[in-house]
Amino acid sequence: MSSGDDESPAMPLIEPGSVVLDEKPRLSIPGRNAHSIVMLPIRLVLWAVAFVPLYLLLLPVAWLRALYLRAVKGRPSQILAQGTYPLRNHSPGGMNYNSQLLFDRPFDEKKLRAALVSTAGEDNIAEHEVELDMIDEEPQDWSPTAAFTMHYYLPKSIPVGSSPMFYMMKNVSKTAKVSWKVFNGKPGKPTVLLYSGSGNGWDGSSNYNFMREVIQRYCGRKETKVFAYPTIDPESAKLFDRGSFLYYLLRQPYNLARALGGSLWVLIRAAKWSGGNGIGPKITALNFNVEESLQLYKGCKALGATPFAAFTHAAVKACREVLHESPSVILQQASLQTRHYPLPGQGDDRDLVGDWLVAPVQYVARDYSLAAAQRGADELRAELNDVGPRTLRSFMAKAYGLINSGAAGFEIIPGTFNDDVHPLSKAIFMNNYGVRTVAPESGCLAWNWNAPMWFGVNTINVNGRTTTLFGSSLWGLPLVEAMRDNIEATLREIMTHAVDEKAGVKAVPAHSAERHARSAAKKSE
Numbered sequence: 001m002s003s004g005d006d007e008s009p010a011m012p013l014i015e016p017g018s019v020v021l022d023e024k025p026r027l028s029i030p031g032r033n034a035h036s037i038v039m040l041p042i043r044l045v046l047w048a049v050a051f052v053p054l055y056l057l058l059l060p061v062a063w064l065r066a067l068y069l070r071a072v073k074g075r076p077s078q079i080l081a082q083g084t085y086p087l088r089n090h091s092p093g094g095m096n097y098n099s100q101l102l103f104d105r106p107f108d109e110k111k112l113r114a115a116l117v118s119t120a121g122e123d124n125i126a127e128h129e130v131e132l133d134m135i136d137e138e139p140q141d142w143s144p145t146a147a148f149t150m151h152y153y154l155p156k157s158i159p160v161g162s163s164p165m166f167y168m169m170k171n172v173s174k175t176a177k178v179s180w181k182v183f184n185g186k187p188g189k190p191t192v193l194l195y196s197g198s199g200n201g202w203d204g205s206s207n208y209n210f211m212r213e214v215i216q217r218y219c220g221r222k223e224t225k226v227f228a229y230p231t232i233d234p235e236s237a238k239l240f241d242r243g244s245f246l247y248y249l250l251r252q253p254y255n256l257a258r259a260l261g262g263s264l265w266v267l268i269r270a271a272k273w274s275g276g277n278g279i280g281p282k283i284t285a286l287n288f289n290v291e292e293s294l295q296l297y298k299g300c301k302a303l304g305a306t307p308f309a310a311f312t313h314a315a316v317k318a319c320r321e322v323l324h325e326s327p328s329v330i331l332q333q334a335s336l337q338t339r340h341y342p343l344p345g346q347g348d349d350r351d352l353v354g355d356w357l358v359a360p361v362q363y364v365a366r367d368y369s370l371a372a373a374q375r376g377a378d379e380l381r382a383e384l385n386d387v388g389p390r391t392l393r394s395f396m397a398k399a400y401g402l403i404n405s406g407a408a409g410f411e412i413i414p415g416t417f418n419d420d421v422h423p424l425s426k427a428i429f430m431n432n433y434g435v436r437t438v439a440p441e442s443g444c445l446a447w448n449w450n451a452p453m454w455f456g457v458n459t460i461n462v463n464g465r466t467t468t469l470f471g472s473s474l475w476g477l478p479l480v481e482a483m484r485d486n487i488e489a490t491l492r493e494i495m496t497h498a499v500d501e502k503a504g505v506k507a508v509p510a511h512s513a514e515r516h517a518r519s520a521a522k523k524s525e
Contacts, residue, residue, distance in 0.1 A: 076240050083229075100164045137183055431458045
């Protein structure tokens with residue numbers, strides 16, 4: 001994979017079957033092995049002992065929180081008037097948003113610190129709350145197995161099987177609201193940046209936008225004012241306020257029982273004593289180069305699908321074939337900013353930093369073909385544009401929940417996110433930031449992040465490369481890697497359908513270009 005200019009080294013193209021991997025251990029699937037079956041009676045008792053008091057505690061707390069917000073703050077559009085409540089919720093030591101970036105050239109500390117401090121300061125983050133550490137340890141060199149592992153380029157002090165997430169949890173200062181750890185390599189060799197942003201104050205794509213703006217400034221590009229916090233469009237507010245608050249309260253007991261019960265069950269089942277592989281984030285990568293990314297786009301186009309649908313289809317297929325368990329829903333992370341919180345004259349630019357996240361669910365059909373996945377992607381677009389019932393449920397759940405802001409933190413507490421889903425209970429956590437760019441002269445090669453709950457799929461095409469992490473906190477690393485391998489095989493099969501158009505498409509089209517085309521078509525009608 002090349003970095004975007006002629007002087008950058010090229011990472012190798014990974015051909016199917018060209019990489020000889022170490023022999024994988026026999027997969028042990030929680031709940032399906034002999035140990036799990038023997039421990040079933042104990043698991044049932046423990047589940048009941050934990051479920052009853054937690055349910056009796058959480059239900060009144062959830063109701064009281066919703067009643068308080070309704071009485072004091074008002075309707076959903078008033079609570080989330082700027083997409084989040086409270087505004088600028090940058091809590092030091094709070095929930096952090098972690099990611100890993102790969103570059104092919106080192107950073108200059110003085111320039112990077114100036115860019116980081118200036119950008120953070122525009123959202124009221126003081127200089128002493130910004131942490132930049134230049135770690136005196138070089139990442140490992142390029143490898144032909146680059147597409148298969150996120151660990152290879154990390155310094156040896158972060159062992160395989162561990163995660164940058166653990167590293168950041170242990171090493172970020174308790175007073176820091178933003179923290180960057182840089183492992184500089186030599187020019188032309190890997191440089192790794194471990195990013196920790198505001199998981200309470202910014203949603204996921206906004207953390208990407210913050211990073212992007214810092215790198216733009218580092219490269220000497222014109223500054224963009226990315227902190228604006230627009231207010232919800234009045235017509236959109238009417239759509240978000242049409243839901244029944246009474247019905248919201250009446251749904252809470254069932255949704256709490258389903259979310260809490262499912263979450264407790266999979267957590268107990270994942271414990272090693274009960275036959276599981278242990279509880280804790282296990283994450284792995286599948287990073288394509290420019291050529292592979294373009295082939296994936298063209299293959300999807302030839303089959304009448306989008307890469308979003310390709311990933312959801314492949315993820316469901318992997319769950320069924322590797323785990324022998326089907327997800328019930330796909331929890332689709334999406335921003336409402338350009339649709340319902342637009343700035344005057346903003347157009348299709350998606351570079352603001354704030355919190356406009358919702359998570360409409362997609363229900364997984366028994367026959368979840370690529371065509372069915374594409375129908376789900378089309379439904380999501382319509383849901384977001386028109387504030388459909390699933391978007392409305394997610395918006396109300398964020399507005400009236402215990403947590404009302406951040407990079408999916410409001411979805412995590414079972415039952416207080418009052419929708420018929422929980423990220424730990426048979427839900428694929430799907431996040432696709434679409435087609436984005438970082439200043440090519442920075443040498444940026446990959447942006448990797450993940451939400452490892454039941455099964456997390458986090459993907460983005462940045463500077464022409466589709467970079468993806470897969471993760472789970474319930475299955476253990478061998479199972480997560482097996483699911484990644486299954487997904488890779490599905491995506492490579494889609495690549496075989498790629499057709500070279502006469503127009504000679506040389507890059508994956510940006511999301512904004514597609515939206516401009518749709519807008520132009522509507523105007524011509």
